[in-house]
Amino acid sequence: MSDSTDPNDTGGIDTAGGGPPRDPTLRRPDGGTTALEDDRDAELDRGPFQRWVANSISHPERVYRAMFYVAAIFFLVTTLFPFYWLLMVALTPEGQLQDIVVTPNGFNPGAFIEVFEVIPFHVYMFNSFVIALASTVVVLVIASLAGYAFGRLEFPGRTPLMLLVLIISFFPPAAFFIPLNDLFNTSFVFLEPITGDGTLYNTPFALVTPLSAIFMPLAIFILTTFYGQIPDGLEDAARVEGTTRLGALFRVIIPLSAPGVATAGVLTFIAVYNEFFFSFLMTDGQPDNWAPILDGILAYQGQYEVLYNLMAAASILGVIPVAILVVIAQEKIVSGLTAGALKE
Amino acid sequence: MARVRLENVTKRYGDETAVDDISLEVQDGEFVTFVGPSGCGKSTTMETVAGLTQPTAGRVSIGDDDVTDLAPKDRGVAMVFQNIALFPHMDVYENISFGLRLRKYDDEEVRRRVEEAADIVQLEGMLDRMPAEMSGGQQQRVGIARAIVRNPDVFLMDEPLANLDAKLRVHMRTELQRLHRELDATVIYVTHDQAEAMTMSNRIAVLNDGRLQQIGPPLTCYNEPTNLFVAGFIGSPSMNFVEGTLVEGGLETNNFTVALDPSQLPDVGVGDAVTLGIRPEDVHLSSYAESLASPTDRIDARTDVLEPMGDEVFVYLLLSEAATGSMEQDPAASPNQLLMSVTPDTDIEADQDVDVVLDRSKIHLFETATGDALVHGITDLPEREPGTTPTEADS
Numbered sequence: 001m002s003d004s005t006d007p008n009d010t011g012g013i014d015t016a017g018g019g020p021p022r023d024p025t026l027r028r029p030d031g032g033t034t035a036l037e038d039d040r041d042a043e044l045d046r047g048p049f050q051r052w053v054a055n056s057i058s059h060p061e062r063v064y065r066a067m068f069y070v071a072a073i074f075f076l077v078t079t080l081f082p083f084y085w086l087l088m089v090a091l092t093p094e095g096q097l098q099d100i101v102v103t104p105n106g107f108n109p110g111a112f113i114e115v116f117e118v119i120p121f122h123v124y125m126f127n128s129f130v131i132a133l134a135s136t137v138v139v140l141v142i143a144s145l146a147g148y149a150f151g152r153l154e155f156p157g158r159t160p161l162m163l164l165v166l167i168i169s170f171f172p173p174a175a176f177f178i179p180l181n182d183l184f185n186t187s188f189v190f191l192e193p194i195t196g197d198g199t200l201y202n203t204p205f206a207l208v209t210p211l212s213a214i215f216m217p218l219a220i221f222i223l224t225t226f227y228g229q230i231p232d233g234l235e236d237a238a239r240v241e242g243t244t245r246l247g248a249l250f251r252v253i254i255p256l257s258a259p260g261v262a263t264a265g266v267l268t269f270i271a272v273y274n275e276f277f278f279s280f281l282m283t284d285g286q287p288d289n290w291a292p293i294l295d296g297i298l299a300y301q302g303q304y305e306v307l308y309n310l311m312a313a314a315s316i317l318g319v320i321p322v323a324i325l326v327v328i329a330q331e332k333i334v335s336g337l338t339a340g341a342l343k344e
Numbered sequence: 345m346a347r348v349r350l351e352n353v354t355k356r357y358g359d360e361t362a363v364d365d366i367s368l369e370v371q372d373g374e375f376v377t378f379v380g381p382s383g384c385g386k387s388t389t390m391e392t393v394a395g396l397t398q399p400t401a402g403r404v405s406i407g408d409d410d411v412t413d414l415a416p417k418d419r420g421v422a423m424v425f426q427n428i429a430l431f432p433h434m435d436v437y438e439n440i441s442f443g444l445r446l447r448k449y450d451d452e453e454v455r456r457r458v459e460e461a462a463d464i465v466q467l468e469g470m471l472d473r474m475p476a477e478m479s480g481g482q483q484q485r486v487g488i489a490r491a492i493v494r495n496p497d498v499f500l501m502d503e504p505l506a507n508l509d510a511k512l513r514v515h516m517r518t519e520l521q522r523l524h525r526e527l528d529a530t531v532i533y534v535t536h537d538q539a540e541a542m543t544m545s546n547r548i549a550v551l552n553d554g555r556l557q558q559i560g561p562p563l564t565c566y567n568e569p570t571n572l573f574v575a576g577f578i579g580s581p582s583m584n585f586v587e588g589t590l591v592e593g594g595l596e597t598n599n600f601t602v603a604l605d606p607s608q609l610p611d612v613g614v615g616d617a618v619t620l621g622i623r624p625e626d627v628h629l630s631s632y633a634e635s636l637a638s639p640t641d642r643i644d645a646r647t648d649v650l651e652p653m654g655d656e657v658f659v660y661l662l663l664s665e666a667a668t669g670s671m672e673q674d675p676a677a678s679p680n681q682l683l684m685s686v687t688p689d690t691d692i693e694a695d696q697d698v699d700v701v702l703d704r705s706k707i708h709l710f711e712t713a714t715g716d717a718l719v720h721g722i723t724d725l726p727e728r729e730p731g732t733t734p735t736e737a738d739s
Contacts, residue, residue, distance in 0.1 A: 233429035241443035
């Protein structure tokens with residue numbers, strides 16, 4: 001047997017000499033002398049576990065692959081199973097909601113229609129969608145301007161200002177709630193033509209304003225990084241060619257930072273869409289008063305009964321827009337979150 | 345087309361002065377090159393013309409208009425960048441037409457002018473390519489087309505050829521000259537490459553440490569540099585400098601003395617330190633002395649290293665044995681060395697004792713303390729009493 005054809009060849013490290021062990025400490029627990037002196041013989045002496053260990057050492061990639069599958073399956077189960085279970089609950093007819101584990105107790109796809117019949121759930125969805133979209137637009141516009149300033153301009157106090165943004169982003173949203181709620185319930189004459197009674201409570205502004213502010217710092221950080229990487233020459237070229245600084249931002253810098261803008265936009269959209277605290281408290285929960293999905297789902301909870309199957313069905317329906325968004329944008333999000341680098 | 349005038353332009357970044365009180369005027373249709381080493385302020389000066397940098401003090405005018413406070417887009421300038429700066433998300437057509445589209449020209453006019461510009465820079469048939477699919481030379485041509493398509497008053501070119509390979513650079517150099525002739529445009533060109541500056545420009549402006557050292561036609565800067573910096577920067581290989589002291593009847597250096605009358609020199613007198621400058625092509629073997637109108641005395645030297653360049657040979661001369669250890673410095677600047685250029689058919693070897701002479705009509709004298717030029721050519725500054733032969737003279 002030639003060492004060079006041996007799949008377990010260690011490259012001649014332990015087989016050098018081939019004679020008696022050079023050093024007693026090289027003696028292996030399985031009784032071999034230099035463990036891989038003659039692998040065929042050594043394997044015969046070993047139990048299955050030792051064989052597996054030896055195999056793993058010589059082919060680590062197999063172990064890594066196995067670990068990958070274990071981890072991936074673990075995460076898939078923990079994230080997808082609740083969703084699956086939600087579907088089972090939604091499909092189970094009202095009144096049989098016990099002992100649901102992997103199959104529904106009965107089959108009632110009508111729940112997905114019933115959802116809209118019991119309450120105007122589509123209005124809640126529309127409200128949420130509008131609020132999330134408006135917040136995203138506000139965040140992207142303002143964070144773009146901030147990102148441009150932080151990423152591309154030198155000015156005194158830039159770092160302290162950036163730190164301030166960072167610090168504010170760490171404040172718990174609850175800290176803002178009471179003053180904001182008070183403010184939004186105060187009547188302002190100049191708002192009367194817009195909101196009727198002059199307060200922002202029960203209008204989309206009551207959600208868009210605080211939520212934009214809360215999710216702004218993340219977007220500013222993402223966009224600062226991206227805009228800072230666009231070569232100065234491109235902006236100079238755009239300005240000489242006929243744009244203002246702002247024009248260069250929108251015509252050159254933002255298009256070239258598309259992955260970053262997409263990332264910031266999608267993250268903001270999802271965060272606002274999923275937000276609980278302000279969404280729950282800044283409206284009175286009526287669909288006509290811009291109550292978001294959250295209030296819709298909770299509306300199936302009556303005084304005498306809780307329609308769990310409809311809550312489950314509504315939850316699934318509520319996830320769909322976000323799921324679609326993520327599928328569409330995921331490529332850009334991934335490249336935006338990980339890379340952030342632009343060639344040139 | 346228009347002239348460009350800078351008046352006392354200064355740019356400071358904190359305590360750093362990038363551009364220090366520069367005043368100059370570029371005539372209508374002129375090709376002026378700003379040349380100088382890295383960090384000399386030439387790019388910053390150009391940026392003040394483009395409007396990308398606001399000068400700390402001073403005025404910039406283009407044509408008859410003071411543009412100091414105008415935005416870049418309103419100045420009627422076009423710029424070609426060192427890093428080319430094509431918009432990577434637009435194809436060639438969109439890149440070239442960017443400025444026209446911003447100015448709301450109608451589509452037909454835009455197409456006509458883009459095609460015309462593409463024609464001039466020989467980019468026909470490539471209008472739908474993306475910049476990433478093109479070679480460096482093609483990309484820079486798109487950059488130039490983007491500049492000429494708007495028919496600007498002034499072209500600003502910031503080292504446009506620096507990122508191209510050597511062969512392409514020479515080619516583009518002639519293209520730019522042709523373009524300048526065809527468009528009859530006012531061009532300000534920035535480069536650190538003095539060969540580009542010498543070959544392309546009507547006038548060159550030599551900058552160092554943010555200050556304008558000299559502005560003039562290339563050959564004037566070459567033949568009559570105003571100070572040591574210009575003398576050393578223009579010309580390749582650079583001028584030999586030998587420090588010396590004025591004595592009665594001549595300039596005395598470590599290894600040789602040049603006869604002249606110090607009283608004829610402006611601003612300096614006997615005892616002052618003066619630097620002698622001589623270009624390598626004006627150092628000759630003494631056998632060649634007869635054909636010179638006004639050679640200096642023989643100078644003993646020893647050849648050190650020969651650099652055959654094909655059309656000429658550079659010979660490093662050691663004027664004294666002590667100089668052998670100074671190879672790490674620029675040889676031309678070393679006090680005991682001279683660089684000589686001779687024709688390839690000259691019979692000369694390394695480590696050979698030779699006698700050399702300098703061409704007196706090509707000797708430049710600079711005041712060592714200030715670096716300012718005193719005189720170019722000392723033929724008219726002979727010994728105190730013409731007719732008599734001083735001791736150093738070679739009969």
